Amino acid sequence: MSFSIVDRRPQGSGSTVGNKKRFIDKHKERIRRHIDEKRKYTGIKDKFKKVIIEGIKGIYHPSENIDSGETRTVGVNNDIYNAGDKIRKSPFDQLMGGAGKDANSDKFHEIILSDKEFLDIYFENWKLPNFIKKALITTETTYEKGGYSTTGSPALLDIKKTYKNSLSRKMALEFAKEEEVKRLKKEIKHCKDNKKISILKKELQNLEEYMIPFIDDKDVRYKSKYEVEISEKKALVILVLDISGSMTDSKLFLAKKSFQLLYWFLLKVYKNKVELRFIVHTTQAKEVDEKEFFSTRETGGTSISPAFVLAEKILNEDRYLGYNKYLFQASDGDNWVGDNDESCHLLESILKKLQYYMYVAINIRHNDANNFYKTVEDNFGYDEKVGTVLINDESDIFINIKELFEGF
Amino acid sequence: MVKPFFNSSSWSPKDVANIWPVIQDVGHDLGFDFYDAEFHILNSDQMCEMYANIGLPISLPHWRYGREYLTQKNEYIKGKSGLAYEMVINTDPCICYLMESNTSIMTATVIAHASCGHSDVFKNHYLFNKTDAKHIVPFLRYSREYILECEQKYGVDEVENTLNAIMCWENHAVFKTNKPRRKTKGDKCNEIKNWVEEKERLEKLRLDNHLTAEQYELLKLDLDDKIKNLDPEEINKHTPTGYDTENILYFVEKYTKSLSLWQIELVRIIRQINQYFLPQIQTQVINEGWATLADYTIMQELNRRGYLTDGQYVEYLEDHSSVINQYLHLPSYTTVGNAVKGVNLINPYYLGFKTFWELKRVCEQPTKEDEEMFPDYCNTDWKKTLRFAMENYKDESFLLQYFHPNTCQEMKMCGIYTNENIDYYLVEADHSREHFESMKEFLAKNYLSRNGVPQIDIDEVTKEEVVLTIETKDNRDINIPHTEVALEVLEKILLGYKVLVRWEMRKLSIRDWSKLMRQKQEVKESLQYTVSVF
Numbered sequence: 001m002s003f004s005i006v007d008r009r010p011q012g013s014g015s016t017v018g019n020k021k022r023f024i025d026k027h028k029e030r031i032r033r034h035i036d037e038k039r040k041y042t043g044i045k046d047k048f049k050k051v052i053i054e055g056i057k058g059i060y061h062p063s064e065n066i067d068s069g070e071t072r073t074v075g076v077n078n079d080i081y082n083a084g085d086k087i088r089k090s091p092f093d094q095l096m097g098g099a100g101k102d103a104n105s106d107k108f109h110e111i112i113l114s115d116k117e118f119l120d121i122y123f124e125n126w127k128l129p130n131f132i133k134k135a136l137i138t139t140e141t142t143y144e145k146g147g148y149s150t151t152g153s154p155a156l157l158d159i160k161k162t163y164k165n166s167l168s169r170k171m172a173l174e175f176a177k178e179e180e181v182k183r184l185k186k187e188i189k190h191c192k193d194n195k196k197i198s199i200l201k202k203e204l205q206n207l208e209e210y211m212i213p214f215i216d217d218k219d220v221r222y223k224s225k226y227e228v229e230i231s232e233k234k235a236l237v238i239l240v241l242d243i244s245g246s247m248t249d250s251k252l253f254l255a256k257k258s259f260q261l262l263y264w265f266l267l268k269v270y271k272n273k274v275e276l277r278f279i280v281h282t283t284q285a286k287e288v289d290e291k292e293f294f295s296t297r298e299t300g301g302t303s304i305s306p307a308f309v310l311a312e313k314i315l316n317e318d319r320y321l322g323y324n325k326y327l328f329q330a331s332d333g334d335n336w337v338g339d340n341d342e343s344c345h346l347l348e349s350i351l352k353k354l355q356y357y358m359y360v361a362i363n364i365r366h367n368d369a370n371n372f373y374k375t376v377e378d379n380f381g382y383d384e385k386v387g388t389v390l391i392n393d394e395s396d397i398f399i400n401i402k403e404l405f406e407g408f
Numbered sequence: 409m410v411k412p413f414f415n416s417s418s419w420s421p422k423d424v425a426n427i428w429p430v431i432q433d434v435g436h437d438l439g440f441d442f443y444d445a446e447f448h449i450l451n452s453d454q455m456c457e458m459y460a461n462i463g464l465p466i467s468l469p470h471w472r473y474g475r476e477y478l479t480q481k482n483e484y485i486k487g488k489s490g491l492a493y494e495m496v497i498n499t500d501p502c503i504c505y506l507m508e509s510n511t512s513i514m515t516a517t518v519i520a521h522a523s524c525g526h527s528d529v530f531k532n533h534y535l536f537n538k539t540d541a542k543h544i545v546p547f548l549r550y551s552r553e554y555i556l557e558c559e560q561k562y563g564v565d566e567v568e569n570t571l572n573a574i575m576c577w578e579n580h581a582v583f584k585t586n587k588p589r590r591k592t593k594g595d596k597c598n599e600i601k602n603w604v605e606e607k608e609r610l611e612k613l614r615l616d617n618h619l620t621a622e623q624y625e626l627l628k629l630d631l632d633d634k635i636k637n638l639d640p641e642e643i644n645k646h647t648p649t650g651y652d653t654e655n656i657l658y659f660v661e662k663y664t665k666s667l668s669l670w671q672i673e674l675v676r677i678i679r680q681i682n683q684y685f686l687p688q689i690q691t692q693v694i695n696e697g698w699a700t701l702a703d704y705t706i707m708q709e710l711n712r713r714g715y716l717t718d719g720q721y722v723e724y725l726e727d728h729s730s731v732i733n734q735y736l737h738l739p740s741y742t743t744v745g746n747a748v749k750g751v752n753l754i755n756p757y758y759l760g761f762k763t764f765w766e767l768k769r770v771c772e773q774p775t776k777e778d779e780e781m782f783p784d785y786c787n788t789d790w791k792k793t794l795r796f797a798m799e800n801y802k803d804e805s806f807l808l809q810y811f812h813p814n815t816c817q818e819m820k821m822c823g824i825y826t827n828e829n830i831d832y833y834l835v836e837a838d839h840s841r842e843h844f845e846s847m848k849e850f851l852a853k854n855y856l857s858r859n860g861v862p863q864i865d866i867d868e869v870t871k872e873e874v875v876l877t878i879e880t881k882d883n884r885d886i887n888i889p890h891t892e893v894a895l896e897v898l899e900k901i902l903l904g905y906k907v908l909v910r911w912e913m914r915k916l917s918i919r920d921w922s923k924l925m926r927q928k929q930e931v932k933e934s935l936q937y938t939v940s941v942f
Contacts (some may be wrong), residue, residue: 003428003445005421008454019460019467023474059472059575062878062891063860069884070827072836074754074851075747078822079740080748083843087833089826111478222638401876 024117027053031113035121049113096109123265142227165219173212181207235324236272237266238311241293242331244282244302251362255330256294258360258389258397262328265405275323277314281307283336287314295403304372308346315353325353330360333371341376347376351385358387358404410714410916413806419512421449427516427715428523433707435524439791440702442527443541444501447519451508455495456481458505462685463497466548468677470571496522498530498688500541507744513723516716520706525699532799533694535687544684551677558670570671573901574657574678576894579861581657581679582686590653593868594646607631645870653865655679656898664871665904693803693855697760701794704728704761732760734819748824748833752854759815764794766812777813803855811851813844827883862886867910874905875915885929892922 024031083085148161184204191197239259243252266274278293279285282300285307307329315325327350335343342347351357357380361373368374373388380386389400412801413427424447448465450458460477461467488910495505506515540547559567565635591599607628614624652658660667661675688695707728711721734755735743746753767785770778771793774786785793797810816839823837823846837847868875876895880886895918899907909921916924 003447005424005447005449007421007449008684009449009451011454018469019471019474020477021474021479022469022471025595059572060890060893060897061576061579061885062862062864062894064862064884065882065887066860066884067829069880070825070882072823072825072882073747073752074751074854075744075822075824076734076819077736077740077743078820078835078838080744081835081838083822083835083838083840085835087824087835089831089833112481159441265686265793 022134024111024113028121031111032121032124034392035118049118051111051113053111084318098238119264119267138229141227144228145223145225147224147226148221149224150221152224156222156224158221158223161221162215162219165221166215169219170212170214177207177210177212234322235266235326236277236315236320237274237326238279238314239263239278239293240279240281240285240302240307240311240327240329240331242282242302242350243280243296243298244334245299246302246334247332247362251332252297254362254391254394254397255360255370256390257394258330258362260294260402261397275320279307279310279314281310285310301336302331302334303339304331304343306338307347308350312346312350315350324355326356327354327356327361328358330362331372331374332362333364333368335370335372340370340372342374344375344379347380351380351383354385356385356387358389358392360389361400362391364390412717412720413516413715414720417511417513419515421447423512424449424506424515424519428519430715431516431524431706431710432624434706435520435702438705439707439795440524440528442502442524442530443499443531445519445523445527445545446501446503447523448503448505450505453481455505455507458495463495463505464548464550465503465545468548468552468571469559470568470575494518494522496526498536498539498541498684499544500531502527502530511718511723513716513726516710517703517707517724517727519702521699522704525702526572526695528702529691529695529698532795533687533691535691535802539684539687546681551681554673558674562670564884567674570674571678573897574675576681576897577656577660578678580864581682582654583652583655583658583683584686590865590867592646592648592653592866594648597646598648601876603631604773607635615923632671647689647869647871653867656864656866659866659869659874660898660901664902667901667903690802693756693760694798694801694806695760695765696756697762697764698798700732700761701767702762732758732761736819744822744824747822748826754819754854758819760792762815762818763807763810763812764797766815767794767797767810781813782810804852807852807855808848813841813849816844816847821847821851823847862891872904872906873908873915874902874912875908875909885932886925888922888925888929891919926936 030053031051042136086267148158180183181204184200184207188197188200188204191200239262241255241259247255263276266276278288280288280293281302281304282298283303283306287310288296311327314320347357358375359376364371364373373390376386376388381388387404389404391397391400411432413423428445428447458479459480460473467473494507497503502523504519506518508710510518530541555567555571599714610619610624610627610631613619613633614621619627647663657675657679661672661679662730664672667675707716707721707724710716716724731753735753743753768790770782770785771790774782779786797806799894801809819839821837821839822835824833825836826833837843838849863879863881865877865879867873878886878891895907895909899918906917908915908917910916911921911924
């Protein structure tokens with residue numbers, strides 16, 4: 001007897017993805033509402049991914065109430081009672097439905113969303129601004145080998161394919177020729193008219209002398225190439241954070257929360273295609289990695305231009321040639337006196353390379369004329385590539401940033 | 409020289425290829441007869457998905473399978489339920505799912521259990537013979553593609569609404585018995601018509617003098633008796649349905665006026681799937697008992713022949729004893745206390761295995777009591793007797809026939825009865841020899857039919873009306889909201905017919921019926937009294 005073994009582990013899970021998606025789509029409104037409530041807690045914790053759905057309208061079977069009427073159950077391991085004994089019911093006994101549990105009539109149902117599904121709905125309509133435009137301008141293509149064509153130079157002749165074609169043509173024609181010969185011979189046999197016989201015999205002779213050619217023009221094939229678009233969009237995002245002394249604990253908290261939001265957004269939408277660089281600055285700028293970015297804190301004065309210098313250095317690196325570049329900055333606007341002009345200059349030159357620049361201003365003091373926020377607004381307020389966000393409170397973060405991103 | 413199969417507790421697909429031919433031979437030697445095998449190896453996430461599809465490799469595109477997958481996964485993550493070690497389905501060749509996280513001995517056990525034991529039942533049991541094992545997977549593939557095609561043509565929402573409506577009645581979509589259970593009025597009228605024709609034929613024979621006067625009178629009396637309830641108007645009003653009173657979806661399929669062709673096809677698909685699953689619900693104890701017996705005897709034989717070392721055999725015995733665990737080591741008040749709340753504590757593996765094992769002992773070494781109780785099976789060939797027991801019974805008839813008082817005593821069974829009007833639980837039967845017969849009947853009733861599903865039959869069918877009768881078992885109350893919604897859904901499906909419910913000689917519309925039921929329940933609640941004994 002035969003048997004077969006199928007190893008399905010490499011296939012991965014996901015054969016019921018379609019059905020699971022249908023179930024979630026059905027209750028999308030409810031899930032959306034649940035996620036909206038969780039937005040006021042910035043940061044994404046695991047417990048937010050649990051959604052409780054009530055009142056499922058789905059399939060109703062005609063059924064009986066199990067806790068009514070008579071019930072008969074079989075117990076085991078009974079050392080105590082004899083037949084005919086009576087056991088007192090306690091008021092705390094609740095009948096648990098056994099075999100008749102109808103899953104369809106559950107009053108509520110708990111779903112745990114996966115990361116991807118949660119983020120999909122969390123960032124429902126968001127896109128990085130001006131992302132597509134650049135990719136459209138420069139579509140790069142390469143050529144890959146493959147396929148055949150009927151014209152070409154002799155160096156590209158594909159012998160195998162040509163020979164195959166010629167063989168098949170020859171076989172077909174020989175077969176046809178044989179049949180013709182047979183037919184003619186039959187006719188000659190049954191024919192009585194002498195004139196006709198001679199004509200037919202001539203035909204037969206011509207046919208038998210005819211040689212089928214070995215290679216025909218139509219058989220020939222040449223190797224060819226075809227164009228392939230490089231469709232990968234790549235982005236580089238630089239995050240700049242001010243960790244000087246003027247940023248108190250609460251401001252730093254808000255700044256980090258807003259960056260966390262942006263970080264999640266970039267991870268979700270442009271998963272493998274975004275490179276992130278982190279810059280942290282007081283009076284001097286230095287590049288750090290993700291962990292340090294979200295956890296360090298220093299004291300000292302503030303000056304923004306070193307950060308821009310470092311950013312420009314990163315932007316000029318060779319390997320970021322075809323990328324879309326973005327710069328997101330957060331600070332409270334305090335800046336060293338006289339630094340604002342230089343920062344503006346640097347920003348101007350940087351902006352030419354960027355797709356978008358966003359400035360998150362946290363708890364600024366409006367009386368201060370020296371505020372960086374005001375400089376940005378004054379000089380670049382009408383620029384398409386610049387966006388600014390004012391944040392005073394935790395609940396503002398999501399709303400204001402959402403406004404910027406949703407429009408695209 | 410025979411080498412042991414395994415060196416360590418990890419295994420690979422190659423090991424499976426090595427051991428399956430050996431297990432096959434051993435199985436055939438011991439008398440098992442099974443389908444060819446196909447093994448699928450899964451990880452635990454994929455196993456959760458298989459649960460949601462009830463083991464079949466293809467699922468219909470519907471959201472309820474997504475929901476069942478989510479529930480199962482949640483419970484597994486929280487630890488509320490464990491995953492089964494094995495899953496096997498009724499196809500030819502028999503597909504068996506192996507989990508990669510099992511040890512190697514467990515894998516060998518699973519292979520023996522599923523591909524020899526369960527496969528045997530699927531191949532030879534009288535109920536499973538009626539299901540089409542070869543064609544279920546292509547059928548599912550076809551139905552899945554059909555539904556996706558319909559979605560493209562007619563829209564996702566419409567198809568989903570149709571499927572929701574049809575699935576409301578899936579518990580009433582199977583043919584359970586060969587003989588008709590009841591006759592609708594239309595069928596009775598049809599029979600009466602036949603008898604009228606018979607009477608005319610008799611008169612003709614009389615005129616031609618083929619019958620004497622006495623014979624004619626006798627036969628005429630008999631027929632007159634049957635025809636006397638004839639109402640000539642009613643005969644033409646009722647349509648005969650051919651005795652399919654329980655299978656409501658079948659009625660919908662054949663007599664609908666308003667469903668389009670693709671919807672009728674969907675009804676047929678759901679009906680076939682439920683008909684396919686029906687035997688598995690009715691034979692749980694037999695299935696698990698036979699499979700445990702298979703792996704017990706096969707592993708013993710493998711150890712004897714040298715394919716398993718003694719240490720590995722001991723490990724198998726540990727696993728075996730945990731599978732057939734019946735919690736007999738727990739204190740009495742826990743188990744009885746749970747039973748009193750309605751939790752079903754009986755392990756079908758234990759019950760099935762012990763019943764078969766006791767039967768084997770009766771065949772080989774009967775005691776005096778066995779000769780009185782089971783005279784047919786003493787001193788017979790145990791393989792033949794056990795095979796006969798496996799092939800020809802359902803769960804409750806199997807238990808009524810073969811359950812042995814020794815097993816009853818080992819499990820210390822008791823039967824507990826209560827109803828909503830009394831404030832005590834009555835122990836109706838215990839595990840002594842005097843009450844054995846009533847205990848056996850009590851146990852068998854447990855496996856009789858599905859709890860919570862009322863009995864709905866079609867009573868009368870005319871050109872404009874369909875009359876149903878709804879009965880519950882054990883004096884239970886109907887769950888009014890659900891049943892009402894389901895009946896309204898039925899009315900939507902059978903557009904053109906009015907759906908009525910029969911109640912004590914009256915025919916009520918759905919709304920009136922639900923009102924009446926609600927009144928009755930309110931009266932019942934207000935009059936709630938308890939008989940106190942203490």
